[in-house]
Amino acid sequence: MKEIRFHGRGGQGVVKSAQILVETVVEGGLYAHFIPFFGVERKGSPVFGFLRIDDKEIRVKCQVYHPEVLMVFDDTLLNLPQTFLGLVDHGVVIINTEKTVESLPLPEKPMKVFSINATGIALERFKKPIPNTAMLGAFAKATGWVNWQILQEKIRLAFNNDNALAAIDAYENVQLVKQEEF
């Protein structure tokens, strides 16, 4: 079973994007689930979510404590102690940022860091600072865990072609910026 934790802020489309991932995996014939963790429901407040992917039924209905992948929708969340809590060694971190990796506050831990300016892509493609669909493209490329064709289709269905194009931009431009040190 693969476990992924989402970190974002209210209004960034975290929950919707995770649901699209679940739909994509399920349509591909495997199992996936997503449990959002809501705090107060307002724009800007931190949002978490827990996604699992498996080739058999997923029985557990609890939070993810040892994620293999972190999806960080906002680089201001990197400072929060809970963001990297429990990340497995050599885990994957996908960050929406326009900063260089050297200027990001990353913990000293062996991990692979991918960077993508998802908000920039969203602004360019559909004039809204909502990075969720671009983050899906980055996820598909960085992990290779989902069927890329089905994912594009699901994004088109849930939103529109501009969002699918944003995902494609991110798929093509996501950068591996740090790998396996420490």
Add this chain to the structure above:
Amino acid sequence: MNTNQNRIVAISGNKSAAMGAALSRPDLIAAYPITPQSSVVESLAQMIAQGDLNSTMIQVESEHSAMSVVQGAAVAGGRTFTATSAQGLALMYEPYFRMSTLRLPMVMAIATREMTSPETVWSGQQDAVSVRDAGWIQVYVENNQEILDMIIQGYKIAEHPDVLLPVNVCYDGFYLSHLTERVEIPHQPAVDDFLGVYHADHVSLDPDTPMAVDPLTSGEILWRYRKGHLDAMQKALQVIEQTDDAFEQVFGRRYGGVIDTYKMDDADFVIVTMGATTGTAREAVDVARSLGMKIGLLKVRFLRPFPDKKIREILSGKQGFVVIDKNVCFGWNTGVLYMEIKAAISELGHPISSMPAIGGLGGADISVDQLVTCIQVLVKQGSQQPGQLDTYWFQ
């Protein structure tokens, strides 16, 4: 039936509840939004607006009115649906009690939630367990498929002539209501065949043969209503099993009737759960067994009627058990399910060690690791002393 016509989708627990309700084709739906249930009603309103569901939707100003409106429709012989949570259920209590004591079948989903205060909107089971003695049948489910399936089964049980009682399908707020997972949507004609058309014979709205319902009733007669209600609850135990069997014949899924068990045969100790924690506990049982503990799982599906005989059979011969309650029983230093199980095993005739455990209040998580630790405490203490162990709090 042709199972190829079933659709596989990824949907939330609330959407699963809405789909289950829609497939059961209620004549009338009335509901008032409340977290975490709101999207059940939103989905149904959307289906009606799009012409996908031919039900009457009545917008009401409170949960008290929601239950009153569906009650009126049920007295007129209609199939009805509503959903609620926590404070909404509390506001609904007066017509809620009357619904069951009028012996009106219906299904109401409860996305279970902690009760205020302290102020909270998150998960827990305090709301639903607090109304366990208001005469409704209550089933607690483990995943989104079971939500959908039990809403369909719920109508079959509720409308059975030996039962004629309303049913609550209770599912953990957020942990299921907002969980997106794979769900198989049954084919509409198969659900139509399974449920049939509901005909109310005990109440009717017919101007040609008018009928007075619920006149002032003296205590000399009233006890008969209560006795009949209790008898119907006991009959429901059998109807629940039959319905699960019949459901499997058509849809290929069964849930075990009033209870379910996992790795019980050679178990010395048992973890007892109700609701979404069950799935997490199945995983914890596997982990604990890999550590050498002989543990099995008992999932209590129905809190009302309470399956005391089945539970006694399962726990007889076991060394000890722990009950995971996502609620508290204020009169006892335990949760509600623990107290119910304690009562059920009082007939066993021999001591058995038992541990009340309370967790998951106000949306708190219960992890696999926490459950394994809890099982370890049970096995250690339960091996040393029979009887009731100290209450275990998940922190």
